[in-house]
Amino acid sequence: MPLSATYRPDPVFMRLGAEFADPVAPAPFPQTRLRFRNDRAAASVGLEDLTEAEWLAHFARFAPLPDNQPGPLAMRYHGHQFRSYNPDLGDGRGFLFAQLREAGSGRLLDLATKGSGQTPWSRAGDGRLTLKGGVREILAAAMLEALGVPTSRAFSLVETGEALVRGDEPSPTRSAVLTRLSHSHIRFGTFQRQAFLERRDNITVLVDHAVETYFPQVADQPDRPKVLLEQAVAASARLLARWMAAGFVHGVLNTDNMVVTGESFDYGPWRFLPRNDPNFTAAYFDHSGLYSFGRQPEAVFWNLQQLAGCLALVTDDAGLIAALNSFSGLYRDALRAAMLDRLGLTSRSADDDIDLVQAAFTALAAGGESLRWEPFFFDWFGGEASQARALAGPRADLYGQEAFLDFRRRLSAFEPKRPERLESPVFNGLEPEELLIDEVEALWAPIAQAxxxxxxxxxxxxxEAARVAYALGD
Incomplete structure (x- = not known):
């Protein structure tokens, strides 16, 4: 098996033992047809040289990778789902397959699945994933990465040859197994399960694991539960800010869908905003708008409070309260940085930055039905350096209106950050890459039909061309 010199297995989660996961077997699929392979992600963990047969052996039949986990582990967790506590959760159609170190950074990364078969936590589910669901996750992860959002990456998609019946798709529909590469699957709900079971000892074990594995820079501090919450608050505030700047609506911000490292993952009924609309929801079943675009900050903070409640079983409240109280300021600062990043600008001062960000949101709101979210950032990327391009483009008349003059005036005080990015051919076009729901359906149709x-x-x-052009993660 050809492995790059950068392949560094490090299966640390399995050392936590039986209280945190269950050994499971992958489903025996009748067909294994490779539909998507992320070679750039594979190169980051030393797996880029696998042949197609070897790839299918590991990411369709889930033969263990060398010196890695000896078998899949279905992780145990609980969670609040739309604010209702559910003690019957866990990896019901996925498992942790392997853990590896990222080339260069040394970060620990997980290879985990979706649609890989039933587990002890499947309840009445069949443990499978629709092919369309896999395609949607590939698209969401790619677009979010391009827009600078900390996200899991779709690593592999294999069609598995089963006919699935689903209530929200025309059925029977095609099946698939997805593998994602992400930074941790230690969910808020992982702590909630131990708190529900009143296992303070296991909460301490989990805290030590999370701090030593993901936040070693603070591992020497005496109050580990407090510093873990501080790190989770900061990471979640940054993730939230990046979602908001990207106009992304996750759709199901339950406590089992947030991890302590602050990375977006597990894309179900996600949407990108067509236009500025705080009430825009992604999930058709979110009747109250609990997880609407404008309520995502509230949802993230509420989830952090639930994590703090678990940690309160093993430390004093004062430090946890202080960590929670820092969220608002951290989010404000992270949103300012995220908006400047999306506009391709260098920070000036806190006051100037805030004024510009407020002017940008005011302009987006003023644009109403005439201004889509993504074209606004595309047109003004690089600030005044793109003014001629913006005022010669399809939204020129809109940008000449009174509502945009304050934004343009404030924009003139900022310098473009890495202005050479504007030389990309991406900026020769009139429209940016977007990922609205109609296009997702249009991309699926030829797969389904032909x-x-x-x-x-x-x-x-x-x-991918947009990701390279924007270079927001660099």
Whole structure:
């Protein structure tokens, strides 16, 4: 098996023992047809040289990787789902497959699945994933990465040859197994399970594991539960800010869908905003708008409070309260940085930055139905350096209106950050890459009707070109 010199297995989660996961077997799929392979992600963990047969052996039949976990582990957790506590959760159609160190950074990364078969936590579910669901996750992860959001990456998608019946898709529909590469699957709900069971000892074990594994820079501090919450608050505030700047609506911000390292993952009924709308929801079943775009800050903070409640079983409240109280300021600072990043600008001063960000949100609101979210940032990327381009583009008349003059005036005081990015051919076009729901459906249609993957492959290539052009994660 050809492995790069950068392959560094480090299966640390399994050392936590039986209280945190269950050994499971992957489903024996009738078909294994490779539909997507993320070679850039594979290169980051030393797996880029696998042949297709070897890839399918590991990411369709889930043969263990060398010196890694000897078998899959379905992780145990609980969670609040739309604010209702559910003690019957856990990895019901996925498992942790392997853990590896990222080339260069040395970060620990997980390879985990979705649609890999039933586990002890499947309840009445079949443990499977629809092919369309896998395609949607590939698209969401690619677009979020391009827009600078900390996100899991779709690593592999294999069609598995089963006909699935689903209430929210035309059925029977095609099946798949997805593997994602992400930084931790230690969910808020992982702590909630131990708190529910009143296992203070296991909360301490989990805290020590999370701090030593993901936040070693604070591992020498005496109050580890407090510093873990501080790190989770800061990471969640940054993630939230990046979602908001990207106009992204996760859709199901339950406590089992947030991890302590502050990375976005597990994409179900996600949406990108068509236009500025605080009440925009992603999930058709979110009847109250609990997880609407404008209520995402409230949802993230509420989830952090639940994590703090678990940690309160093993430390004093004062430090946890202080950590929670820091969220608002951290989020404000992170949103300012995220908006400047999306506009491709260098920070000036806190006051100037805040004024510009407020002017940008005011302009987005003033644009109403005439201004889509993503074109606004595309048109003004680089600030005044893009003014001629913006005022010659399809939204020129809109930008000449009174509502945009304050934004443009404030923009003139800022310098572009890495202005050479504007030389990319991406900025020669009139429109940016977007990922609205109508286009997602349009990309799925040829796959469903004629097994034509060319439109999806073209879209992913264009998203990748945008990622390189924006270089927001650099």
């Amino acid at each position: 097994d034509d993957w060319a439109p999806l492959e073209g879209k992913l290539a264009r998203i």
